[in-house]
Amino acid sequence: MPCAENGIFKFRMSIPELAVELLKKSIKEAKCNSTVTNIIITGNKNVGKSSLINAFLEKNDKPRETKVLEYSFGRKSSQKSGIEKCICHVWEYSGKLEMLKDVLTPIPINGNFYICVMIDLSKVKCIWNIIETCLQIITEKYQSTVYEIIIIGGKYDIFKNYDSEIKKHVCTMIRSIALLYNAHVIFHSTKEPPLLRRSKEVFYSMGFGKGITLKDRNINFTKPLIIPKGSDTWENIGIPVSNLDQIKNRYIARVTPEVDLQNNNSAIARNRTHPEPILDALSNLKYDELRNIACFDPAISEYLAGLNCIGHVKMH
The missing domain is CATH 3.40.50.300 (P-loop containing nucleotide triphosphate hydrolases)
Structure with missing residues (x-):
């Protein structure tokens, strides 16, 4: 607020006004x-x-x-x-x-x-x-x-x-x-x-x-x-x-990249192609199974263990 001292107007701020100005300056x-x-x-x-x-x-x-x-x-x-x-x-x-x-x-x-x-x-x-x-x-x-x-x-x-x-x-x-x-x-x-x-x-x-x-x-x-x-x-x-x-x-050379199945192939596989809905459902289920097999990424130790089991079964 303004006040007069010796004919000269000066502006003085109240404490709340001063606090607001200081806060603005700090921000x-x-x-x-x-x-x-x-x-x-x-x-x-x-x-x-x-x-x-x-x-x-x-x-x-x-x-x-x-x-x-x-x-x-x-x-x-x-x-x-x-x-x-x-x-x-x-x-x-x-x-x-x-x-x-x-x-x-x-x-x-x-x-x-x-x-x-x-x-x-x-x-x-x-x-x-x-x-x-x-x-x-x-x-x-x-x-x-x-x-x-x-x-x-x-x-x-x-x-x-x-x-x-x-x-x-x-x-x-x-x-x-x-x-x-x-x-x-x-x-x-x-x-x-x-x-x-x-x-x-x-x-x-x-x-x-x-x-x-x-x-x-x-x-x-x-x-x-x-x-x-x-x-x-x-x-x-x-x-x-x-x-x-x-x-x-x-x-x-040692790790074959994951098979990239294109979205187009996915769409084709999931289109209705059979007269009975149950056949389409079974087809989609088989598609998902094959995709999981293609993307399956076992540890090498698990893979070798699996081969050993297969070899053991064949021997018997």
């Missing part, structure tokens, strides 16, 4: 000084992406199936002023990977940017297609954007029981890809508390810390991999310097 400064982080996580379906995000954001909600794209966010307040200083936006994509580029386009990116490619280690036949498709789309989409990539190997609790040679082969491929794309690597499992705790720490450092900080390092395939970007070498991996095609050929 403005907080916005200028705030840290914004964006995390995009994609990869295999049903590998535990939602569970990991909920653990990071400390949500107790039961994870539900992600249809296409889910958005979450987290905030961390300053201990000094109580004004939010850090905001973390998390985008989870679980749709068709062929549409990943189109989905990424409208996502606003500002501040720190991290991309997580989460693969299902229990499905060794699917790993290559997932990791190749994701990384090619990401690098093409964000050519002029600064970001960091982290490859997360999910379901390690299953993978650790696989045949040693298969584990070594898969880990060699993942290390090669990480070195080629300058990516971090961690193995994860929601069923193993130490791995879950480490994954939460990594996400917390991305969202509210100083970036991805991996204190430990392990390149031994008999244990969960944890490899900070730039810390591995071709010599340590045990293979010559390789490009993407060479890494791919080396991997699929």
Whole structure:
């Protein structure tokens, strides 16, 4: 309110008005000084992406199936002023990977940017297609954007029981890809508390810390991999310097990729082609059975055990 002193009008603010102005100033400064982080996580379906995000954001909600794209966010307040200083936006994509580029386009990116490619280690036949498709789309989409990539190997609790040679082969491929794309690597499992705790720490450092900080390092395939970007070498991996095609050929030479059944074939198989509905139902049931067989991905040890059982039966 104005008041006159020696013929000069001066404006004085009441305590409530002053408090409002100070709050506005604090909020403005907080916005200028705030840290914004964006995390995009994609990869295999049903590998535990939602569970990991909920653990990071400390949500107790039961994870539900992600249809296409889910958005979450987290905030961390300053201990000094109580004004939010850090905001973390998390985008989870679980749709068709062929549409990943189109989905990424409208996502606003500002501040720190991290991309997580989460693969299902229990499905060794699917790993290559997932990791190749994701990384090619990401690098093409964000050519002029600064970001960091982290490859997360999910379901390690299953993978650790696989045949040693298969584990070594898969880990060699993942290390090669990480070195080629300058990516971090961690193995994860929601069923193993130490791995879950480490994954939460990594996400917390991305969202509210100083970036991805991996204190430990392990390149031994008999244990969960944890490899900070730039810390591995071709010599340590045990293979010559390789490009993407060479890494791919080396991997699929021993692990046949999952059979990709086209949607057109699926539609044809499920069209009504018999006069009796019961025959169509049986046909669809048989189709699903054949598809499951084509996509079945057993551990090598289980496969060999099965062959031994078959041989034993034939001998009798």
